[in-house]
Every structure is written in structure tokens, then in C-alpha cells.
Amino acid sequence: MTAALRVMVVDDEAPARTRLRDLLGDLASALPTQIVVEASDGVDALEKLEAAEIDVALIDIRMPRMDGIELARQLGRQRPAPAVIFVTAYDQYAVKAFELSALDYLLKPVRASRLAEALRKARQAPATTEAIDRAAEQIAPGGRRHLRCSERGKVLLVPIAEILYLKAEMKYVTARTGEREFLLEESLAQLETEYGERFLRIHRNCLVARSAIAGFVREHESSDTDSEGHWLLLLRDSTERLAVSRRQWPQVKAAMEG
Amino acid sequence: MASIRENLQALRLPDFCNLGTWLRVLLAVNAMALAAAGLLAGRFEQWLLQFSMTAVYVEPTTLLSLVVLYASQRWLARLPGVLAGMLVVLVAVGAGSFCAALIAPLDPEGGGRSWLWSALVAAVLLAWFDLAVRARSPAVTEAKMMALTARIRPHFLFNSLNAVLGVMRSDPRRAEAALEELSELFRVLMRDNRELVPLSEEIALARQYVELERLRLGDRLSVRWDVEACPPDALVPPLMLQPLLENAVYHGVEPLPAGEVVVRLARQDDRVLIELTNPCPPQAIASSGNHMALANIRERLLLFFDIEATLEAEQAAGRYRVAIRLPYRRRNVL
Numbered sequence: 208m209t210a211a212l213r214v215m216v217v218d219d220e221a222p223a224r225t226r227l228r229d230l231l232g233d234l235a236s237a238l239p240t241q242i243v244v245e246a247s248d249g250v251d252a253l254e255k256l257e258a259a260e261i262d263v264a265l266i267d268i269r270m271p272r273m274d275g276i277e278l279a280r281q282l283g284r285q286r287p288a289p290a291v292i293f294v295t296a297y298d299q300y301a302v303k304a305f306e307l308s309a310l311d312y313l314l315k316p317v318r319a320s321r322l323a324e325a326l327r328k329a330r331q332a333p334a335t336t337e338a339i340d341r342a343a344e345q346i347a348p349g350g351r352r353h354l355r356c357s358e359r360g361k362v363l364l365v366p367i368a369e370i371l372y373l374k375a376e377m378k379y380v381t382a383r384t385g386e387r388e389f390l391l392e393e394s395l396a397q398l399e400t401e402y403g404e405r406f407l408r409i410h411r412n413c414l415v416a417r418s419a420i421a422g423f424v425r426e427h428e429s430s431d432t433d434s435e436g437h438w439l440l441l442l443r444d445s446t447e448r449l450a451v452s453r454r455q456w457p458q459v460k461a462a463m464e465g
Numbered sequence: 466m467a468s469i470r471e472n473l474q475a476l477r478l479p480d481f482c483n484l485g486t487w488l489r490v491l492l493a494v495n496a497m498a499l500a501a502a503g504l505l506a507g508r509f510e511q512w513l514l515q516f517s518m519t520a521v522y523v524e525p526t527t528l529l530s531l532v533v534l535y536a537s538q539r540w541l542a543r544l545p546g547v548l549a550g551m552l553v554v555l556v557a558v559g560a561g562s563f564c565a566a567l568i569a570p571l572d573p574e575g576g577g578r579s580w581l582w583s584a585l586v587a588a589v590l591l592a593w594f595d596l597a598v599r600a601r602s603p604a605v606t607e608a609k610m611m612a613l614t615a616r617i618r619p620h621f622l623f624n625s626l627n628a629v630l631g632v633m634r635s636d637p638r639r640a641e642a643a644l645e646e647l648s649e650l651f652r653v654l655m656r657d658n659r660e661l662v663p664l665s666e667e668i669a670l671a672r673q674y675v676e677l678e679r680l681r682l683g684d685r686l687s688v689r690w691d692v693e694a695c696p697p698d699a700l701v702p703p704l705m706l707q708p709l710l711e712n713a714v715y716h717g718v719e720p721l722p723a724g725e726v727v728v729r730l731a732r733q734d735d736r737v738l739i740e741l742t743n744p745c746p747p748q749a750i751a752s753s754g755n756h757m758a759l760a761n762i763r764e765r766l767l768l769f770f771d772i773e774a775t776l777e778a779e780q781a782a783g784r785y786r787v788a789i790r791l792p793y794r795r796r797n798v799l
Contacts (some may be wrong), residue, residue, distance in 0.1 A: 222631025315627035
């Protein structure tokens with residue numbers, strides 16, 4: 208007998224969560240499960256996951272604060288990533304995206320036999336993060352809306368739109384917003400692939416939001432005014448200046464002119 | 466509303482109580498006068514002069530005819546179509562002769578055969594209105610009406626069924642009540658929705674719908690009804706309030722942890738105001754669903770009330786607002 212599957216149920220509607228709980232109870236003899244987390248939206252789920260581990264997440268799509276698509280993207284970046292099963296009442300658009308990416312999903316009202324089948328499949332061959340991202344990109348293009356950061360057991364969500372720049376320092380990447388800095392557990396290279404449209408690389412260790420760029424000034428070595436010097440980037444709404452590397456300067460210039 | 470059951474052969478009179486009819490009549494009559502003036506004038510410079518001379522007869526005749534027809538609308542509507550049509554022509558002839566007689570002392574040369582012109586124009590217009598009505602009715606209007614009859618979102622149906630299943634074991638009575646409400650809602654959806662219904666019925670239906678949504682959303686949904694100044698007997702298109710509420714809940718409450726929808730129904734002189742406001746979620750993605758529902762209601766208003774009903778939608782101060790104004794009609798008056 209295998210260990211009970213640890214399940215998370217995320218739905219903003221209480222009766223929908225009850226329904227899944229009832230069904231999992233009914234299936235228990237054939238397929239032992241244990242509901243470890245019950246959450247009412249994506250943010251709630253991520254907060255509760257700080258203190259719990261799960262194997263499978265049953266996720267509703269339309270939810271306040273953070274929807275199921277965004278939550279699935281966040282879960283895909285967790286190690287180990289739980290298997291994700293979407294649950295939806297009626298969303299032809301999302302269903303089409305799931306089918307194109309061969310993702311499993313459940314339709315409300317959920318039936319016990321379908322739920323059992325989906326759980327078995329999730330245990331044997333869970334959907335890959337890439338497949339989830341691909342479907343998510345079709346439903347809500349532009350990558351994740353938030354970067355996740357843990358601080359003393361609390362989840363902080365940093366809205367992508369508020370980030371001025373991302374900087375790699377030692378082991379961590381810091382995200383700088385107008386208010387403060389956040390430590391992220393992601394690599395700069397990954398972030399650049401995900402948000403290539405929004406951020407511009409100005410240095411080996413720095414990505415800047417295109418919308419935050421106010422201009423550039425050239426700084427000369429104090430002793431030698433004849434040298435070419437190097438370029439500093441000025442930020443909108445900040446007095447901070449960021450160094451543009453000599454290697455990136457041609458690309459930065461081209462991007463700003465284009 | 467016209468229906469398939471009515472006799473196809475009968476001549477259909479326009480609704481003389483409708484502002485749209487008046488506008489169309491005035492436009493058509495003036496267009497004809499302008500064309501006639503062009504023919505009579507021969508030269509371009511004299512065209513306007515000729516038109517203004519014709520207008521002296523045309524405008525009072527048209528307005529007088531319309532006023533008389535407006536007053537006798539209810540009485541005319543009871544007569545068989547062709548007889549009523551002949552009476553309309555007679556009214557125009559009477560108005561034409563009367564106006565000509567009034568103007569005669571001022572313009573001894575003009576005004577000849579104005580009774581004949583009036584009769585001709587009235588007959589042409591009647592034929593035109595009849596044709597226009599036929600072109601979109603009855604089959605076309607009926608089909609349009611059926612297609613436009615508001616449909617409940619599948620999203621709502623399946624979520625509600627799921628919620629009923631969710632409370633089935635813990636609260637069987639609540640589940641029973643919900644299924645009763647759901648069947649009531651569908652009974653209304655599936656009935657013949659081509660006649661105007663009293664506003665009170667619409668309110669009752671909308672309240673049932675809110676009860677169902679409360680099963681799913683619990684305290685997250687609050688609806689404030691401001692119906693003190695509402696005439697319960699006002700006739701409105703069926704299934705208009707419920708889809709508006711459904712829209713408000715789907716776009717304005719579901720994406721938020723909690724939200725309030727305010728429904729205001731009031732009589733303003735001879736008009737009925739139906740107004741809904743709901744919060745605008747910050748990341749609201751302008752979905753086509755909302756526009757579809759509004760476009761649908763707008764078209765049905767047009768079919769029921771022509772240009773006498775208006776629908777406006779706007780976003781202000783973080784809330785989304787839809788306001789519909791209809792003429793105040795009651796069953797016994799219609």
C-alpha cells in the first residue's frame with residue numbers, strides 16, 4: 208500500500224471545496240488521500256504552502272487575488288513541484304489551451320470516477336512545468352504577474368509591474384521596487400527568458416525594466432577626461448544610477464533607439 | 466409585440482405614439498417635398514425657394530396629421546388593418562385641406578390640389594411602413610428575438626450545480642431550495658419570452674438568482690436593492706434584470722474577495738430607470754462576454770421600444786454602471 212497522496216484543494220467557493228473533500232473521502236478506500244491544504248485563492252494557497260508539503264494540487268481557475276493559472280505557474284517553480292490538476296466549471300478558452308498542452312483538467316460538477324482517474328495520472332506522470340507554462344501563456348500571456356519571495360516564513364508577492372530592476376549579487380537575485388528590495392530564489396538568466404520583453408540586460412548582473420529607464424549619462428574617470436569613460440543608467444523615480452557594461456552598451460543603445 | 470399568430474395579410478400601421486415613427490415620417494415627408502421642389506424648380510437656384518414655399522403647406526399638414534393620429538391611435542388599432550389605413554389617408558387629406566384653407570388668404574395662387582398630395586404622400590408612407598415592418602417581421606423579428614433571448618452563462622449553471630452537490634450532504638434543505646430556485650430560473654428562461662412582463666416579476670426572478678449566487682459566494686456577495694420609487698406594474702422586456710445582475714456578479718464580484726452590487730429601479734416622470742453598479746476589479750480584463758450581454762440587451766430594447774429606450778454603460782470612480790431608461794408602460798394602457 209502506497210502512502211496517502213497529499214492533496215491541496217484551492218477554490219474560492221466553499222461548497223466547491225466541500226464537494227472535492229466529500230469525493231476524496233468516498234475514494235479513500237481505493238485511493239488513499241489526505242487533504243493537507245485547503246485554500247480560497249492563490250495567495251492563500253502559497254501562504255499555507257510555506258508550512259506544508261503536497262503531492263497534488265486541485266486548482267480552480269477563476270479566483271480573486273490570484274487566479275489558478277498564476278498559482279500553477281508559481282507552483283511550477285517550487286522544488287519539488289506538485290502535480291497540478293485544473294478544475295473549471297466552464298471556460299472553453301482555458302480548456303482548449305489545456306488540451307493543446309495535454310494537461311489534465313476536471314469539469315465541475317466533478318465526478319468521483321474522473322477525479323480518481325486524474326489523481327492516478329497525476330501520481331504516475333504529472334504534467335511538466337513546461338506544459339503548464341505553455342498552457343498558461345496561452346490563457347494569460349506575459350508570464351507570471353508576481354515574483355515570489357519568502358521572508359521569515361511569510362510569502363511576499365512582488366508584482367512584476369512594480370519592479371525597477373533585478374540584480375544578481377552573490378547567491379541571490381534582488382528585485383528592486385520603488386519601496387524596497389526583495390531577495391529572490393531565481394536565476395537572472397531564467398528571469399530574462401521569461402520577461403525578455405519587459406526587462407533589458409544592461410550588465411552581466413543586471414536587468415532593468417524598460418519602462419523605468421529615464422536616460423543615460425557618461426561618467427569619466429576623475430583623473431582622465433580624455434578617456435571614453437562608461438555609461439550610467441538613470442532611473443525614473445529614483446536617484447540611483449546603474450552601471451551599463453561596455454559589452455552590453457551597443458545592445459542597450461540599439462534597444463533604446465529602436 | 467408582433468407575433469406569428471397574427472394575420473400576415475393585414476396592413477400594419479406604425480405606432481403613432483412612438484417618437485421614432487414621428488421622426489421617420491417627418492424625415493420622409495421632407496425628403497419627398499425636397500425632391501418634388503427639385504422637379505418643379507427646374508433650376509438649381511430656385512430649388513430652395515420652391516422648397517420653402519412647399520414647406521409652408523407640408524409641415525403644418527404633417528404635424529397636424531400626426532397629432533390627430535397620435536390621439537386616435539388606440540381607437541385605430543382596434544380596426545381591421547385596411548380600414549384603419551384608409552382612415553389614416555383620410556386624416557391626411559383632412560389635414561391637408563384644412564391647412565390649405567388656412568393659408569389660402571395669404572397665398573391665393575398656391576395650395577392647389579393639396580388634398581391630393583396629402584393623400585398620395587400618406588399612402589406611400591403607409592406602404593413603406595408596412596413594408597419595413599414586414600421586412601423584419603414577423604418571422605425575422607421572431608427569430609431575432611429568440612436568438613437574443615438572454616442566455617444564462619454555462620459558467621453559472623455548472624458552478625451552481627457543483628455548489629448544490631457540495632452542500633447536499635451537510636445541508637440537504639439548502640440544496641433542495643437551491644434546486645427549486647434553479648428550476649424556477651430555467652422555467653422562465655425556457656418560456657416564450659416575446660412579451661413584455663411586469664417589473665415585479667423581473668425583480669422576483671433576480672432575487673432568486675441572487676439567492677443562488679449566495680450559495681456559491683456566501684458573504685462575498687451583497688446586493689443592495691433601491692426599489693422604493695419603483696413602479697411594480699411597469700412593463701419591461703423579459704429577462705433583462707437577471708442577465709445584468711449576472712454580469713455584475715461575474716465581472717464585479719467574483720474576481721474580488723467581496724463586492725456589492727447596487728440595483729436602483731425608479732420611475733422618473735414617464736420613464737423607468739433601471740440602474741446597476743458594481744465594483745471594477747483592478748485587473749479587469751475587458752472580456753467580450755460583457756459586451757455581448759449588453760449588445761444583446763440593447764438590441765432587444767430596440768425591438769421592443771424602438772428608439773424610446775436607452776442603455777448607457779460607463780466606468781467612474783472605481784465602479785461600473787449600466788443604466789437603462791424605458792418609457793413607462795402599463796398593461797391596461799398598452
